[in-house]
Amino acid sequence: MGRWQPGARERLVLAAVDLFAEQGYDATTVVQIAERAGVTRSTFFRHFPDKRELLVAGQETMSRLLAEGVAAAPPEATPLEAVTAGLLRASTAFGEMSREIAPRLSAIIAANVELEEREALKSAGLAAALTDSLRERGVDESTAALAAELGVLAFKRGFAEWSAGDRRDDIGPRIIAALHALRAAAAALG
Amino acid sequence: MGRWQPGARERLVLAAVDLFAEQGYDATTVVQIAERAGVTRSTFFRHFPDKRELLVAGQETMSRLLAEGVAAAPPEATPLEAVTAGLLRASTAFGEMSREIAPRLSAIIAANVELEEREALKSAGLAAALTDSLRERGVDESTAALAAELGVLAFKRGFAEWSAGDRRDDIGPRIIAALHALRAAAAALG
Numbered sequence: 615m616g617r618w619q620p621g622a623r624e625r626l627v628l629a630a631v632d633l634f635a636e637q638g639y640d641a642t643t644v645v646q647i648a649e650r651a652g653v654t655r656s657t658f659f660r661h662f663p664d665k666r667e668l669l670v671a672g673q674e675t676m677s678r679l680l681a682e683g684v685a686a687a688p689p690e691a692t693p694l695e696a697v698t699a700g701l702l703r704a705s706t707a708f709g710e711m712s713r714e715i716a717p718r719l720s721a722i723i724a725a726n727v728e729l730e731e732r733e734a735l736k737s738a739g740l741a742a743a744l745t746d747s748l749r750e751r752g753v754d755e756s757t758a759a760l761a762a763e764l765g766v767l768a769f770k771r772g773f774a775e776w777s778a779g780d781r782r783d784d785i786g787p788r789i790i791a792a793l794h795a796l797r798a799a800a801a802a803l804g
Numbered sequence: 805m806g807r808w809q810p811g812a813r814e815r816l817v818l819a820a821v822d823l824f825a826e827q828g829y830d831a832t833t834v835v836q837i838a839e840r841a842g843v844t845r846s847t848f849f850r851h852f853p854d855k856r857e858l859l860v861a862g863q864e865t866m867s868r869l870l871a872e873g874v875a876a877a878p879p880e881a882t883p884l885e886a887v888t889a890g891l892l893r894a895s896t897a898f899g900e901m902s903r904e905i906a907p908r909l910s911a912i913i914a915a916n917v918e919l920e921e922r923e924a925l926k927s928a929g930l931a932a933a934l935t936d937s938l939r940e941r942g943v944d945e946s947t948a949a950l951a952a953e954l955g956v957l958a959f960k961r962g963f964a965e966w967s968a969g970d971r972r973d974d975i976g977p978r979i980i981a982a983l984h985a986l987r988a989a990a991a992a993l994g
Contacts, residue, residue, distance in 0.1 A: 694993050731921035738924040756989040759961075763953045764993075771949075799946040800990040803884050803954075 623661045624711055625651040630668050631715045634722045639665075639729065666732060669719065672707060673736045677743035679704040680765075684747035693753045694797060697765040698790060700744060704769070705786040708776075713785075716777030741766045764800065768793035813851045814901055815841040820858050821905045824912045829855075829919065856922060859909065862897060863926045867933035869894040870955075874937035883943045884987060887955040888980060890934060894959070895976040898966075903975075906967030931956045954990065958983035 620628065629650035633642040644665055648658040662668040683703030687696040723729045744762035749755070772789030810818065819840035823832040834855055838848045852858040873893030877886040913919040934952035939945070962979030 692993070727925075731925040734924035734928045735917075735921040738927070754989075756985045757992065759957055760954070760986055760989045761993065763957060764950070767949055767953060795946045796950055797993060799944075799950045800993050802947065803882070803951065803987060803990055 620711065622651065622653050622657055626653065626658060626661055627668060627671070628711070628715065630665060631718050631722070635718045639722055639726050666729065669723065669729060670732055670736045673739060675707055676704050677740055679707060680740065681743050681747040684744065684751065687751075689751075693748055693751075693757050693761040694764070694793070696748060696751060696753075697744060697761050698793060700747065701765055701769060701772075701789050701793065702786050705772075705784070705789055708773070708785045710782075713777050716773070720777075737766055737770070740769070760800075764793060764796045768796055810901065812841065812843050812847055816843065816848060816851055817858060817861075818901070818905065820855060821908050821912070825908045829912055829916050856919065859913065859919060860922055860926045863929060865897055866894050867930055869897060870930065871933050871937040874934065874941065877941075879941075883938055883941075883947050883951040884954070884983070886938060886941060886943075887934060887951050888983060890937065891955055891959060891962075891979050891983065892976050895962075895974070895979055898963070898975045900972075903967050906963070910967075927956055927960070930959070950990075954983060954986045958986055 626647060630642070630647045633646055633650060642665065644658050645655055647665065647668075648655045651658075662671060680700040680703065683700035684696045686703070687699035691699065723733050741759075741762045744765050745758045748758035748761055753761070768789050769792075771792040772785060775792070776783070776785040776788045816837060820832070820837045823836055823840060832855065834848050835845055837855065837858075838845045841848075852861060870890040870893065873890035874886045876893070877889040881889065913923050931949075931952045934955050935948045938948035938951055943951070958979050959982075961982040962975060965982070966973070966975040966978045
């Protein structure tokens with residue numbers, strides 16, 4: 615991994631999470647975040663439209679990575695194998711910084727209905743991206759929707775376990791383990 | 805069914821959906837909604853905290869009905885049978901008015917990110933209610949989460965088909981058919 619040198623975007627996220635945790639989300643302004651990050655207000659707005667989007671800014675990247683991974687899976691891959699490929703591709707976006715801020719980020723989101731709503735729509739967006747990319751492989755609608763939901767559930771559980779753990783492992787295997795557990799549960803539904 | 809006589813709450817919802825469709829969500833005020841419904845502003849606020857909540861006001865009722873149905877399923881019911889019982893109980897909340905306003909409501913929500921977010925959190929809340937009620941039956945975590953997602957997907961699909969159809973059938977069978985399709989898909993995931 616080497617030493618990690620955050621750029622302006624990462625410094626803004628870290629500063630925002632610190633400030634939200636210290637003084638609350640509502641009380642924190644864009645100016646304060648920029649100041650704490652050591653950048654100007656206009657640098658903030660080059661990266662994020664507002665303080666709320668800063669918290670879910672990774673969504674587009676993640677949807678893209680999920681879709682790319684699914685598309686790149688071999689033609690003979692089953693829907694769940696394609697989802698696995700998407701999840702593994704998306705997991706490359708999660709490094710030390712994601713893990714470091716995750717517990718505070720969850721607490722901030724849980725304390726604010728507006729942020730919970732944004733987060734819920736983000737999950738729905740990830741499921742939709744996965745569903746669409748499976749449909750493009752010719753997977754039928756029910757199977758695509760189901761496999762996508764399994765993928766999103768597996769991602770959430772894998773992420774939660776990974777960010778709660780103190781080992782410096784990769785997130786990918788955690789997500790795949792969660793997906794296996796869900797697949798086993800699906801097979802047992804009868 | 806007999807002739808349906810809407811009370812103040814239903815008139816407020818109908819008036820709001822009309823106004824949102826006619827002039828947009830943002831341009832519509834609580835005062836306009838109350839006026840169109842023939843009630844006072846304070847009657848509005850006795851029923852809803854604001855115009856946004858009016859659109860998702862059925863969520864608590866639905867979560868309660870889902871949980872009640874799951875809890876009332878016989879002890880030997882499988883997780884999906886318990887979900888079926890919950891969905892059938894919840895489907896009793898959907899009558900002619902729900903069907904009448906559904907297409908406009910979907911269009912209004914799709915046109916407004918703030919409403920989409922609220923709707924996404926509502927779905928997450930229904931899944932959480934189903935998961936919790938399955939956990940209380942002793943269902944393990946993965947199976948409960950999965951069965952709950954299947955239930956919410958089935959509800960959404962059944963509702964969409966039912967509200968797009970022009971026959972005056974009940975919503976329950978549509979939801980159950982969607983759940984069966986998802987269960988078949990789950991079994992085929994391998």
